[in-house]
Each structure stands twice: as C-alpha cells, then as structure tokens.
C-alpha cells in the first residue's frame with residue numbers, strides 16, 4: 001500500500017490550481033486524473049472568459065472567489081506569459097426595451113458596486129455603436145476588466161509549477177472507491193495496476209463526477225450530498241471574420257457572444273438538461289440561435305453559423321447560475337480531512353486560483 005500526504009482527484013483547472021497551491025505550500029501531493037490528458041472536460045469546453053464578477057450574490061463563494069481569482073489569474077498570466085487579453089465586455093439592453101432595459105442595466109451596475117466593482121460605466125446606444133458599429137442595442141454597461149485566456153496554456157503553467165514543486169499527476173487513474181481506516185483515507189484506483197493508496201487529505205475536484213466520487217468513499221461522515229445535475233451547452237461559431245472586438249452579453253436572457261484569442265467569434269452556450277455526459281453536437285440546436293443573435297446583430301446572414309462545440313456545466317441545483325453558489329464541504333474524520341468541491345460551474349475558470357488558495361487554507 002502506497003501512502004502520500006495529499007491526493008487531489010481531477011486534473012481540470014480547479015484540481016490543478018489546488019494541487020499547485022498545496023505543493024507550493026510544501027505539501028506532498030498527487031493528482032489522480034481519470035482521463036489520459038488534463039482538462040478534457042469542463043476546463044476545455046467553456047467560453048474561456050475571465051469574468052469581472054458582476055452579478056453574483058454578495059458574500060457568496062462565487063462573488064468572493066471570482067473577484068480574488070480574477071486578480072490572481074491576471075497577475076499569473078502576466079508573470080508566466082500566458083496568452084490572454086483584457087478585451088472588456090458590453091452588457092447590452094435590447095433595442096426595444098426602452099427605459100426598462102436601461103433600468104435593468106442600472107440595477108446590474110448597482111449590484112456590482114455592492115460587490116466593490118465600481119468600474120462599470122453605463123453608456124448610450126450611440127456610444128456602444130461607436131465601439132461596435134454593427135451592434136444594435138438600447139444602451140450598454142461597459143465592463144473593462146473582462147477578458148479572454150488561452151486555457152490550455154494556463155493549465156500547462158499550473159502543471160509545470162506543480163511538478164517543479166515536487167507534485168505529481170497520474171493520468172488514466174480513475175478513483176473508483178475509498179474507505180476510512182486506521183486514520184487514513186484508502187483509495188482504490190481503476191488503473192491498469194489496480195493501485196491502492198492512502199492519504200490524510202483528500203480533495204475531490206472531480207467536476208461533473210464530484211458527487212459520485214464523494215459517495216464512493218465508504219464510512220465517511222458527510223452532510224447530505226448534492227445531486228449530480230448536468231446542463232449541456234452548445235456553441236455556434238461564425239463562418240466569417242468577426243465584426244466585433246469585445247465580449248457582448250445581451251441582458252436579461254440573450255445569447256452570449258465571445259471571441260477567442262485568434263479572433264474567432266462564438267455564440268452560446270445554450271442550455272439543456274441531460275442525464276449522462278454526452279458531448280455530441282445536435283445540429284437542431286443551431287436554428288434558435290439566429291433569431292436571438294439578430295436581436296443585437298441584424299447583419300447575421302442565413303448560413304453564417306457553423307456547429308461549434310459542447311460543454312457540460314456541473315450543477316447541484318436547477319436555479320440560475322448566478323444565484324446558486326459553489327459548494328465547498330470540509331469533513332474531518334479522525335486525523336483525515338476530506339474537501340469536496342461541488343457545483344463548480346461558471347465562473348470556475350476565473351475563480352480557479354482563488355479556489356486553490358481557499359482550499360489550501362482549509363487544508364492547513
């Protein structure tokens with residue numbers, strides 16, 4: 001039986017950021033990842049937006065960790081030359097929404113101010129059109145600190161730091177089950193060697209599978225585990241050059257418009273509840289995008305949209321993303337500690353380094 005001080009389950013952005021932080025603080029840590037590569041689930045199937053942290057509930061994990069994570073992430077990107085760009089976001093009111101639309105934007109601005117974000121500017125439709133000539137809206141909120149990032153380069157940097165600090169990652173190593181015995185958490189892996197390994201600290205950052213991994217540890221004390229709810233989101237990409245150079249998020253329910261670092265314009269994600277992980281792109285999802293996009297970009301032509309990709313959000317409730325918080329559970333069992341991360345949907349990428357610091361502090 002092998003033994004290690006700390007084990008992190010899952011090598012997505014969250015597991016990697018946590019493992020890096022633990023290793024930098026001098027802890028012995030191994031990450032076990034079920035897949036052959038890091039970050040192949042939510043971490044590489046998202047919008048890659050660094051969110052400003054505008055509309056979360058004050059005092060929530062999402063609000064606090066997004067704000068902290070954003071600062072850490074921009075600093076880290078600069079230090080490590082990780083490709084990223086602070087391109088800013090226009091949160092727009094519908095062109096036909098009149099006073100009501102502008103009032104909605106003012107409410108978002110006030111809420112952001114309560115969260116300490118006082119750099120949002122309300123601008124007129126005319127000013128928004130000066131920034132984005134093809135945009136049609138009834139006014140906008142300009143968020144200058146929103147940005148985009150190369151997530152793969154970010155994960156490479158996290159892995160590099162982890163390994164430099166003597167941490168390790170074992171790929172193709174799914175954690176199958178565990179039990180608490182004699183002051184240790186014993187794990188059984190479904191790898192080719194059927195590895196058995198024990199630790200004192202177990203961090204469950206298994207994303208979509210986090211509720212299953214938590215439930216697979218026998219004889220642990222825990223609060224009621226959350227359900228595993230999966231919300232599938234499809235993206236469409238524009239077949240031609242982007243007319244936009246900023247992120248555009250129409251309020252209250254419009255389709256989000258974002259860019260990658262190569263300038264490719266993408267729309268989405270939409271949302272659909274599913275029962276099992278399934279990354280198939282259903283082409284029937286494309287048609288409804290047209291009407292929603294034309295509400296703010298009338299120049300979209302028939303045939304302009306191509307299938308993009310699909311991501312699945314790790315949900316623990318069917319409520320609105322902004323209102324349902326991340327859940328971080330700490331369970332002590334004798335000399336062992338288990339930390340479970342549930343419902344790490346958006347803004348989990350932005351918050352990842354904040355989550356890393358938080359979990360390392362909870363582990364101490």
Ligand SMILES: Cc1cc2nc3c(=O)[nH]c(=O)nc-3n(C[C@H](O)[C@H](O)[C@H](O)COP(=O)(O)OP(=O)(O)OC[C@H]3O[C@@H](n4cnc5c(N)ncnc54)[C@H](O)[C@@H]3O)c2cc1C
Pocket residue numbers: 009010011012013014015016032033034035038039040041042043044045046047048049050051173174175176205206207208209210213233269310311312313314344345346347348349350351
């Ligand atoms: C459609 C979509 C759009 C998003 N857009 C944004 C955005 O623009 N900005 C933002 O900040 N956030 C965004 N997010 C959220 C962000 O992508 C996630 O919060 C983040 O990637 C979660 O990282 P993670 O490491 O928790 O999960 P994951 O990346 O899913 O990693 C979990 C890992 O655990 C592994 N695993 C699972 N079970 C086991 C097991 N039994 N044993 C070992 N390993 C296991 C998996 O293989 C996986 O690699 C978006 C999410 C989605 C789905």
